[in-house]
Amino acid sequence: MSGFKDVVGHSEIIQYIQNAVTEDKVSHAYILNGEKGSGKKMLASLFAQTLQCEKGGTEPCYECHSCKQAVSGNHPDIIWVTHEKPNSISVDDIRVQINGDIQVKPYNGKYKIYIVPDADMMTVQAQNALLKTIEEPPAYAVILLLTENANSLLPTICSRCVMLKLRNIKDQLVKRYLMEQLQVPDYKADVCTAFAQGNIGKAAMLAGSEHFNEIKDEAVRLLKNIDTMELGDLVEAVKRISAYKIEITDYLDILMIWYRDVLIYKATMNIDRLIFGEEIDSIRERAKKSSYEGIETILEALEKAKARLRANVNFDLVMELLLLTIKEN
Structure with a gap:
């Protein structure tokens, strides 16, 4: 099980998240914007686990009941929003999974966290429905929107969220990760690193x-x-x-x-x-x-x-x- 210390790169975002947790200045909505494979889901998951961890540190402890629930995918207060249509998130998806659920208080955590992968696939109607919730969220709610192209979101949504941009990781860090963690040979690590262009998830995918x-x-x-x-x-x-x-x-x-x-x-x-x-x-x-x-x-x-x-x-x-x-x- 990995924590923030095991994430390759993104040190500024990690520091921001940990400061927000330490200083109790967690926003009600965030946009994590980056390419496919850049680490959005990992960061969102670690952020959610840290917020819900019963020990209250800057990393998930993986020992408390909350962390164990989160790792198993069964935490009642960490909700991953899904969608049936492959290329769009409908207004009904948002209404049912977020708007219709968010007024129910957390079951056993301080927060109720909604993670929306592929948030740039929301239809305009879905975004407008979400906007009403983001404008007046309950105090315990945190919404994490994961996007590859934040520009496709309505400006009114972007203006009400904290934007966290995942930047490309230095090639030497990507290559070291491939060689040390995935045991990829030197010559192959060079090729995969070059093609990945700073995207560690893509580098790992290409290597395999x-x-x-x-x-x-x-x-x-x-x-x-x-x-x-x-x-x-x-x-x-x-x-x-x-x-x-x-x-x-x-x-x-x-x-x-x-x-x-x-x-x-x-x-x-x-x-x-x-x-x-x-x-x-x-x-x-x-x-x-x-x-x-x-x-x-x-x-x-x-x-x-x-x-x-x-x-x-x-x-x-x-x-x-x-x-x-x-x-x-």
């Missing part, structure tokens, strides 16, 4: 994924051949990419890192800083063909594609537009 090399090879193959591809070939490429819909963020990140390498090489001619160092011939060729403006356009298109897919825009349409932008630049 047999699928990752397949995705990487498919993405590199596309980038090497896209110049000679006709429209029909691009459509076929989109069909192949659709096999990785679940890991599409990883796929797009690989494309971004490739063009980051192209940009670095174009600007510095230095191969030591390249993540795709083994593909130097293709990187060099792309750097010659693409202008700085063209590379920037591609990187912007990749970010837009991520945002559109998060917003449930048609997958094939998003990817076709992206590949056309890459081909044209």
Whole structure:
């Protein structure tokens, strides 16, 4: 069982949380904003456990009845909000699980804590329903909203919550964690760390994924051949990419890192800083063909594609537009 001391990185957020607990200045609502795999759920869970711990310290003790209930997932005053629809949290989800429950006092803790994973999936109606509760919460209530994109929340909600932004963790800390905690070999830890870009959850996932090399090879193959591809070939490429819909963020990140390498090489001619160092011939060729403006356009298109897919825009349409932008630049 881990405590705050076992969390890699996020020291400022941990210090903030522990100060709030020590000084009894816990807010009624927080937004924990960060990428998937950045540690939002772990921090929210530790925060909730610490608030409910009967020993009243700055870490869960894991010995009291409350901590044991929390670890088993059966604490009556730590409520994880769920949703049936895969891509949205409905107004009924909020009304039933938060609004309709929050007036019931805690069973045996000082607080009643609601944790909402994927809070950026709340519909506007759901957010408005939650807003009424956040505006006038009971004194014992604490609501933790976990988001990948806090900008999708209503400004009125953001203004009433304490924003805790999970930042990227230093590469050396990520690599050390992979090698020391997960026994990942040195060379593999380097690759996973580079691709994770400061996201320790992602680094751990990549280290344990047999699928990752397949995705990487498919993405590199596309980038090497896209110049000679006709429209029909691009459509076929989109069909192949659709096999990785679940890991599409990883796929797009690989494309971004490739063009980051192209940009670095174009600007510095230095191969030591390249993540795709083994593909130097293709990187060099792309750097010659693409202008700085063209590379920037591609990187912007990749970010837009991520945002559109998060917003449930048609997958094939998003990817076709992206590949056309890459081909044209």
